Amino acid sequence: MNTTVMKDRSQERQKRMLADYFKRLAVSRENGWKNVYTFVPGNLTELILSFDLLPVLPEINALQSGMRKKSGAFIQEAEKAGHSEDVCAYVKSDLGMLRGGNIGPTGEPLPSPDLLLLSYTGCFTFMKWFEILREETGAPTLMLHVPFQGEGRVTREMRDYVIRQLKTEVIPALEKLSGKAYDESRLAEMLARSRAMEDDLVHVLESAKRKPSPIDGYFAAVYYIGPIFSAFRGTEDAQHYYRELREEVDARIAQGIGPMTPDGPMPPEKFRLVVEGPPAWTHFNELWRMFHAEGAVIVASTYTKVGGVYDDGFRHDPSDPLGTLADYCLGCYTNRSMQDRVNMIARYVKDYDADGFMINSVKSCNSFSAGQLLILREVERLTGRPGGFFESDLVDPRYFSAANIKNRVESYLQMLDQRRTGGASA
Amino acid sequence: MEAPVITAPAPVAPIVERCEALLNDLTFETVRQWKENHPGKKAIGWLPVWAPRELILAAGMLPVGVMGASDRLEIVKGDAYYQSYICHLPRSVLELGLNGSLDVLDGVLFPSTCDVIRNLSGMWRILFPQKYVRYVDVPQNPAMSLGGRFFAEDLRAIAAELGEVSGTPVTHESLRAAFAVCNANRRAVHDLYALRVAKPWCVPSAELYLLVRAGALLPVEEHTALIREYMQLAEASAAKPMDMARVTVRGCFCEQPPLDLIRTIERSGCWIMDDDWLIAWRWFKEDLPLEGDPFENMARVFVTDSPACPTMHLAHGVKGAALKAEIKNTGSEGVLFMAPSFCDPALLDQPMIQAAIEKAGIPWSALLYAENTGQFQVIREQAGTFADALKLS
Amino acid sequence: MKCFVGIDLGSTTTKSVVLDAEGRVIGRGITNSRSNYEVACDVARREAFHSVRFALCARALEERQMDALVRTALMDSLTRGFRLAQHRAQLAALRECLTEDATQVESFHAGRDIKGPVAEIIVEMEALAEPLFSAGATLKSDFFRDIAASQYAAGAKKRSCPERRPFEALLSVFDKAILRTENRILEPDFATGAGRAIEVALAEALLSEQNAEAIRSTLREAFNVPLDVIDSAGTGYGRARLPFEKRQIRSEILCHGLGAHHMFPNTRTVLDIGGQDTKAIQVDEAGLVRMFQMNDRCAAGCGRYLGYIADEMNLGLHELGPLAQQSKAPVKINSTCTVFAGAEIRDRLTLGQKREDILAGLHRAVMLRAMSLLARSGGIHDEFTFTGGVARNETAVSVLRKLVAQNYGERTLNISTDSIYTGALGAALFALRDAPAEVAA
Amino acid sequence: MTRQITCGIDVGSSAVKCVLLEDGEGARRVLAKVTERLRHRNVTEVAAIVRDRALAEAGLSAEDLAYVASTGEGEQVHFRTGHFFGMTTHARGAVELVPAARACLDVGALHTRAIVFDERGRVLSHRMTSQCASGSGQFLENIGRYLGVALEEIGSLSCSSSKPEKCSSICAVLAETDVINMVSRGLAVEDILCGIHQSMAGRFMKLLQSAGATGTVAITGGLASDTGLLRALREEGAKQGAKVELVAHADAIHAGALGAALWGGHRLRKLASMGVAAVQ
Ligand SMILES: Nc1ncnc2c1ncn2[C@@H]1O[C@H](COP(=O)(O)OP(=O)(O)O)[C@@H](O)[C@H]1O
Ligand SMILES: Nc1ncnc2c1ncn2[C@@H]1O[C@H](COP(=O)(O)OP(=O)(O)O)[C@@H](O)[C@H]1O
Ligand code: SF4
Ligand code: SF4
């Protein structure tokens, strides 16, 4: 842990972007800036920004609280207020933070919501979450119902439904809140920038197809997706960030070096894995270490697609702003059918030539977790590569049992090792 | 204080026994027999909370409620697909599917109830590729021009698909006829609950539960007739009024409480005046209109007349107000929240509703269960204490 | 003689297996796990070496072409004699600790009489030692801890009276003392113990003077064969704390897979139920793991569950299975939460349910969970091997057999009396296979 | 009415408690209180033992009892007159022992309950720990046995700890293994115990607060005499800024039995006023 970690330019930029953003939020009340709370999957960041409104993403705050080891206390606070131990800890962490004065992850105050834009995409808990925030703060909720791809595809009716909601409810509400008229050309301009950064992001994520991989497609990639999945998609800052990131990764490829970890450069690549499921934020580095210490690099992950699946070709399309936003919302990872999720993981295992895949099943998230054991079986069947399974939670530290997880990860990697070398020495 | 054991009044006993046998029909033998007696006809299952069984009926098929397997089924294969922190319902439903009991169904509708059932629909497609599977997304945007319109279109699409499955296309006429049948059924269930409120000692909770639950397997008209028959007998029963605490139960709209749990609560001194188990049989208060475009009608009634169920996103304050109104209507003294473990919709809603009724000075208590809970001491203790407190105050 | 040692430091028991250079199992040892891992590991290993020496004795006698009946009887009394000596040494240590702790507890409970009854109980326990190891006697448990605990508790119950000699206080003396006794390395020197055992055995065998002398020297010789440990490997829950290098530490999954393959080469599916872990493992024709699943964080339905039950019913682990076998109408039990097990049993007993029926239901519940895990790991393929401590329980085995037939049809089910050693065997095989060339040479 | 003697028997999952109460006209008086731990013994038998011991202590015979009120798992008390639910009796007992209390925390062998009540001991609201049995008396007892520490010593040992070791496992079974692991890492017994107390205290304070307890809170049940838990609870309360004052009465373990005896008396008077005699 004491190794000095060299900070890349992109990393510095992301830090600054985040610091600026939280600072802006902290002083938004004084300046009369209005905000819109919304969720990562199906977020309408460009649309919100085009009205000069500030997007706030409670999921990001919760995960930050987790990484900063504050979520445990927040969750306790929410449970004291009557919330069950059984339910999603993101909600409880956020509620606990709110009850403790809504001091954000950086220690600066967050403004209470002016509008709760309930982009109901791929998770039922979203509805409850904003109902709870509505109860606590009195802010109105605005429902954007994104139908689930139950049949594995997006129908005309689904798309029209979302567009109609954007036109007749979301845009008027944002106009009213901001006092500004909807400006489609401005939105299109931002969407064009989104498109550019999406290209760069896909380039970066797909660099992991190389051997050795220059990046970690899960632990490191969750940093890479930060700007584009949150309040920055469509901004110039974010566009620069992705350009820089792309250059840095290209440079790493040119030098033939592997991923950087919090403990320094990664040991030589020994295992290539795909991971399904969100990380355990409270023990993020500890979990990462269980992998990188054994030479296991994650070449692809589904979690890095929660805020948008771009590697199957989707890009925001400036020529059809509302249509493209609808497609974006409908196409998020959690809004996809079980079969789609299976296919995606199987495709990753093959395309990235992974030795296997592991599922981190988080207790909080029914949207992700219910059915993962079938995914495990199906992906194994489709790829012939073995899957591994362990359990933790996103932000509830009580559910991270290090010894237990380590045992499973180690056993899994030893199994891969044995399968590779076993034939020879047995 | 312990309450005396409630014994079933004799005249209804055969009906109750029949219903209990239906509850325990875990191989769906009832459906198999129905199909034998109706050659060429098909059966379509549906999961909680609510699904448009009218459409199934209109396509000339038998709607079958798949409400889980209570505490009677040993779960082996179902557990293989679920982590310990997921509720119990999908395990037993999968077990029924994987052990062949549900083979008798020609398709299943998975309504948009929660992420677990939603994902189960995808699992079903993978595990049973030959069967018709449909995810029924219900409108969360209640504006008729938005959610309503989307829903009407989707209902039309589902009707067309069901028509294909059965070979009998759904027409406006057949759908209206189905509306009429289901309207009568809903009215019977509403009346049964009204009788329960008026004379709780004549309609023990467990019997009421069994009677409504019988609707999962019986043809709708037969179910309606059964309820009517029971009510006649029960009203005439000689059961004596008893002084017990009157409570409203909330939280069991999806995974069902075991029958013994319902009995335990009554035995520990609570009359259950209202509940939300099997809520689908009382989903609408008003009748579905028999004139006009039936799809539009169904969508409209859905967005305007659905109960304040935790699976729905509703306007600010609606859920608390609705519960307070129910409490008043049924003469309840308190609320017993009874949610399945790990049920996100029920458990996340609970604190908000609790706050609302607390503000109104209505006492409440809360407990957790699973459909296979076999141990009731703790529940008895909690329900009993609650009953004591209500009676002593 | 060259030896390779595998140690499986489990959450309940610590096992050790010794292999010779040809990969044959020549010794096994087991003890209960305890807070001092080094001691547990040490005891298990010593036990394994004792069994090696007894095996060597048996082999030597065999070579002498001794009458089989006489030989068996001789070996039997030899082992019993040795066990008795061991037991007595442990009792002596326990006596010391008990006496000290009784004094302390008595001073804590002013005015109570603790030392008196404790002293009486020790005497009683010492008197019970001999019959425990007499010919034909069966032990309630393999572990001194369990035997001593149940004898002590019986003695304490007899002597307790609420005012003067509270039952609780008497028991707490034992709880303290056994802990200290157990974590002490107690090795009465093997030669003395064995030497005495040889004399007793020879006397019991009624051999002629000259015959006896010959056998005596054969046995002594066998006992003195030098045993060189070439390499060791460790596995099990506590493996990270074993005094081994990283290369010598193996995951339980691999060890159980390899161990099961070694015992039953056609094994394709392995189920291991240990103290707080259940594992379902799929292996290929070379014993390599293809896939595995472990129970989730909840320890419900694992071996410890049965341990708690045995405790609650005041039975030995050995007795659970046979009692459950007598059931005609098993009750249905849904919850396998270990912690609530006791309360549930009491509840059911008061409802008038029979002990054997409850036990049968509990066993079924445990095996149902295992079946789910097996299904999760990809089902049961032929042949199917059941390992771990719970495989010693015949009811668990017969329930499993039924469930397998119900769900998968005909499958060969392999169970060995040594299945609790599977993990340790796998580890020993790794030690044999992977010993660096320079050590093995 | 002359002397009215009622008997309360609290059948817990680890111990049976009995209180004899003289509760006629004039002052109430506890005549005897007895606890007997079950430790593998038959409940019905132990219930009879505690009653007989209590009777002997008070110099009475079974015929002198006007009402035998059971609570807890009282079905097993065959000689009961009536039964009251556990929280009903704990609340009543708590307010009797600590008149200022409007809430109590009942920490028993398997469950912990936070109960809020009025000045007459009638339950207003309550919370219980979930089905998972971690952090209960039984757990502490098992750990104690592993560590070779008697129940009575746990409290003082824990209080002597200066650097408690956190114990995070939720499951009591896994926690036990964690504890063994800690010992093998050479951690001191008092630090382990204190860590366990702290994690229990965190859960319990949460329970109390979500039940809405404020002001004086009585600790009842077996663990009330555990000074280590008490210290941890107070520290946790201070840390969380909870407005509660925790009081552990010396007779706290008998709160349930006492409450049962009191409710029994109440019921007896009510029956008498209705002209009915309590039948056994
Ligand atoms: N002789 C026996 N008869 C029945 N069950 C036994 C016996 N010995 C051990 N067991 C069971 O095996 C379990 C321990 O299994 P083991 O494989 O040693 O676990 P671990 O490796 O976790 O220590 C015990 O909890 C007990 O249930
Ligand atoms: N002196 C003590 N110090 C610490 N714990 C104690 C003490 N006496 C009893 N206990 C604990 O109290 C528990 C029993 O409490 P009790 O309220 O009688 O529970 P229950 O009613 O469930 O049997 C036991 O599990 C034991 O651990
Ligand atoms: S359930 Fe999952 S997707 Fe939904 S809010 Fe919680 S963590 Fe996010
Ligand atoms: S019980 Fe709750 S969580 Fe489970 S399927 Fe039903 S609604 Fe979903």
Ligand code: SF4
């Ligand atoms: S206490 Fe019981 S239910 Fe909870 S995790 Fe442990 S074994 Fe499982």
